[in-house]
Amino acid sequence: MSYSNNHSDPNQPKQGTRLYNPYQDLHLPSQTLYHLPTSPEYLFTEESVHQRRSWGENLTFYTGSAYLSSSIAGGAAGFFSAFRSFEPTDTLKLKVNRILNSSGHSGRVWGNRVGVVGLIYAGMESGVVAITDRDDVWSSVAAGLGTGAVCRAARGVRSAAVAGALGGLAAGTVVAGKQALKKYAMI
Numbered sequence: 001m002s003y004s005n006n007h008s009d010p011n012q013p014k015q016g017t018r019l020y021n022p023y024q025d026l027h028l029p030s031q032t033l034y035h036l037p038t039s040p041e042y043l044f045t046e047e048s049v050h051q052r053r054s055w056g057e058n059l060t061f062y063t064g065s066a067y068l069s070s071s072i073a074g075g076a077a078g079f080f081s082a083f084r085s086f087e088p089t090d091t092l093k094l095k096v097n098r099i100l101n102s103s104g105h106s107g108r109v110w111g112n113r114v115g116v117v118g119l120i121y122a123g124m125e126s127g128v129v130a131i132t133d134r135d136d137v138w139s140s141v142a143a144g145l146g147t148g149a150v151c152r153a154a155r156g157v158r159s160a161a162v163a164g165a166l167g168g169l170a171a172g173t174v175v176a177g178k179q180a181l182k183k184y185a186m187i
Contacts, residue, residue, distance in 0.1 A: 052135045061117065066118025067111045074110025077164035078103040121147040121171070137175045144171025 043049040053061065082102035086095060125143035129135050148167025149160045 026173075032128045050135075052129070055122075055130070058126050059122040062118040062125075063115055063124035064118075066121075067115030070114035071107040071111030074109035075103040077110070078106030081106065117147060117151055120150055121167075124150075137172060137179070140175040141172040144168040 020051075077097060079102065080098040082095075085098060085102070090098070109128075121143055125140060125145040128139045128142045132139060145164045145168035148162075151163035151167075152159045152163035
């Protein structure tokens with residue numbers, strides 16, 4: 001056999017042959033075989049009526065995002081506090097160790113503290129939405145109010161009331177800002 005230097009397209013049939021179509025005997029239009037829906041498909045009609053996250057998704061989202069963002073912020077704070085604690089006699093190895101230890105410690109502490117707040121907020125919001133059957137700004141404000149009050153309840157009634165007011169204000173601001181961003185930024 002000799003080597004042929006033919007640069008033809010391998011997908012094109014050679015003369016005297018045809019391409020094999022495994023679906024030819026099924027008499028199905030091959031264009032519609034793989035048209036997938038673009039909207040979610042729901043198993044129960046109740047799921048399609050309410051367009052919101054479930055309590056488990058809320059729990060995962062709020063706890064995880066609170067932990068991640070605050071551990072990054074805590075790591076950055078630990079990074080800068082490590083620079084302030086450098087001594088003139090420190091070697092490079094000791095400076096790197098000090099940075100890693102300080103960043104890791106601050107990141108874990110901040111992440112755990114704020115992650116617990118996210119966990120409490122997710123539980124409060126899911127409870128408020130389950131009771132009122134509404135997922136709006138006021139549900140988030142009530143959840144923020146309850147979260148602030150629960151987080152500071154051990155420090156007294158006055159501290160719980162102030163923290164509850166601040167939590168409600170913060171939650172309302174975040175939700176209203178998110179809605180304004182959706183409306184004006186077209187995200």
